[in-house]
Amino acid sequence: MSALEPLSLFVRWAHVVGMAAILGGALLVWWLTARPSRTDVGGDARLEIARRYEWIFWAAIGVQAMTGVGNLGAFGQGLPAPTTAWGLRLTVKLVVVLALALLSLPRTLAVAVLMNRPAAESGRSQVVPSLYAATVMVVLVVVALAVWLAHG
């Protein structure tokens, strides 16, 4: 067995784990922030959870980009051309990943802004769940494209 084979397996594992953290975390934060809680009326605890998720999200999306390129490298010269059906799916996936990163920075900044706003301000409770709902939708598209690329 080549010394690089375990590394390639690790790269694939890290890619899957990173996506699980992004999607699972976004779903959890959406659920927690959308659900009224008697013990967290102002939503401070939920915002703190959201802020912690943002650390995980950016670490994970960095790992996704790193390992994603590693996975493409495993194809070597056999990487399908952009004109093939697989190549077209890869193009779409890359565009959606770009959109996810571009739409995620405002979400992270919004969480940081809201953490410094008074809890009683109207609208605060609606902002955060909406942001994470949108994130879940975009991430689900990325996951669907990834599965299609891997098994389609």
Added chain:
Amino acid sequence: MAEVLGPRGAGSERFVTFTFGTFHTVIFIVSAVLILHLSGALAGLLSGLNTLTGLALFAALWATTTWSTGQAIRGVGGPIMATRTPIGAVVARAARSGALNGILFLAAAAVILALSALLTGQGDSIGVFIVGGFFVVLVGILVGATIGAILGVLFAAIDLVQLWAVGRLVRAFLAPGGH
């Protein structure tokens, strides 16, 4: 808005720096991969790199970009303060930090590629990196700094648009009568 995102402590500053640094790295790499894929050059480029070298290059870019982003953010008093800083000052700071990032990454890439050549038994090609080292010093600094400066200004523009959008979004939601 100025009070809400400015560095309030080491933890807050690390959070903002890490977020922007990772954002810049991911946008740059994914855009580069997309362009290379569409031009048909991706397979040739990736097949010339082994997995470990590729991961090390990415990690180096991530680290230098996050560090240089932190330098740029601190220089204008935090990301929100950047929206109140004269545009010329923001552009100059972004260009300077981007140029520094370009030089640092180029130097790191030269070291990583030289080590990779040694570790993969291509020691003969180390001469290329020694000659390349002179190239880096003489020409590479100029090239790395120029490309880095252009990207730094581009990302500063994207960041400012995003900060403006967040301000609008939060104000719209929190305004009396907002939904």
